[in-house]
Amino acid sequence: MSRTYVVTGSASGIGQATTNLLVKLGHTVIGVDRSHANIVADLSTADGRKELVDAVAKLTDTVDGLICAAGLGLDAPVTAQVNYYGTLATLIGLRPFLANSAAPRAVVLASVAVLFDADADLLGAFEGYDEAAAIVRAEAITDQPGAIYSTSKRAVARWVKRHAPTSEWAGAGIALNAIAPGMVMTPMISEQIKLPEVRRAMLERVPMPLNGIAEADDIARALAWFAGPENTHITGQIIYIDGGAEASLRGVGTL
Template sequence: MPRTSVLTGAASGIGKATKDLLEQRGERVIGVDIHDAEVVVDLSTAEGRAALVQEAGRISGGSIDAVYAVAGLAVPAPATVAVNFFGTVATLEGLRPLLAGSEAPRAVLVSSMAALLPSDGELVALLTDGDESAAMARAEVLARDPATTGQLIYASAKLALSRWVRREAATAAWAGAGIPLNAAAPGIIATPMTAGLIATAEAREQLLHVVPMPLNGIAEPIVVARLLAWLNSEENTHLCGQVIYVDGGSDVVLRGDSVW
């Protein structure tokens, strides 16, 4: 039987590349997005998150093999917090019961190398505590200056997401249930989300100064898709709580030996 997955962010970028790859391999993918998807919902809202779980359960017949939480925003606004952190966590926690019937259940989310960049400690703490109303209020404050403090929102959400994976993966709900939970952390990927940032040679050079990618530079979405597909494959039996940087070397350059 082909594996059945639920994949958010399926309409573009990394999500679309992953969906296309899985379907080329003969797998069934229930795509989720705000448009052009089998399940059309807004993951920035509680209603959208609940609808995702309900519809995924209905379409799948109550059982799936993998969850790909890919959907995300990169704007200096509270919506980035709502989708990137709370939407992602709700996707994984809400769909986890549907994994119970799989012989090889898997789950993966997309974080970012931006987790290594400057962030807002207060926002990260509120996200770590799961306090959505307070986190949204803090993001509102940061968003008042999009060019400075607003830029901290995305990094903060991705840092909190990476921490969430590390904290949750080895618990009874995930590892104890035989479900590997991991994350991919891309560098700069050529997607609609980054199109404005890499439109010119000068813009690319400036961005790569902040996000160094010495190995082959800016990547195409398929690069991340291949990693996500393996993380959620039957072959991956023991990776647990890992945040894997597929970033052309940004993590190496920016952190060096500090993690060891």
């Protein structure tokens, strides 16, 4: 059965791989990105987030699957704006469209970086939905590599776990989960690991004993399944597709 999906970040990386897979499977995909997409919108801005929802409304009243893959890894406030506020605006704005589906599913792209230290003040701004405060705090920690990225991904994963079982999501039949990849062979990573010492350092931080660094297609297959009708009872989960990184870093401490 053909379904209608919205995929943010559809023009590159994991979002592009997921879009290609869903189209190959015969589904309709509404791609969203800053360029080269069905809907061109900048999710770092309130206007761009509204433009996304308004544009979807012009195309359909029903979204069967939503995949929020748009994200940035820059040590800059824009990462906080896209990764957290852009993702939440997409989820909240398109939830009514999901509710019209017979088998609605939503999946957020998180990261194994949710395991890393988070900045407490930035996390507090995220969870208080204070975007102005988040921008100020993010600007103050741009000298801490990866801090904005890891904090934004932890915040959005916590939002998923907090909201997935509620009446607005599970109660409406909408499964909501997050996929947390380890390192994935995107253009950014492929450039970084050309230097052997950088590759070693990255794999020490994110050990991936099973098959090493993943390809975007590996993550796309999981996103497609969790956003599909086959997923009838999995919700509120953070699914690590990380070659064993989470198990290596945390062991049995969370059981």
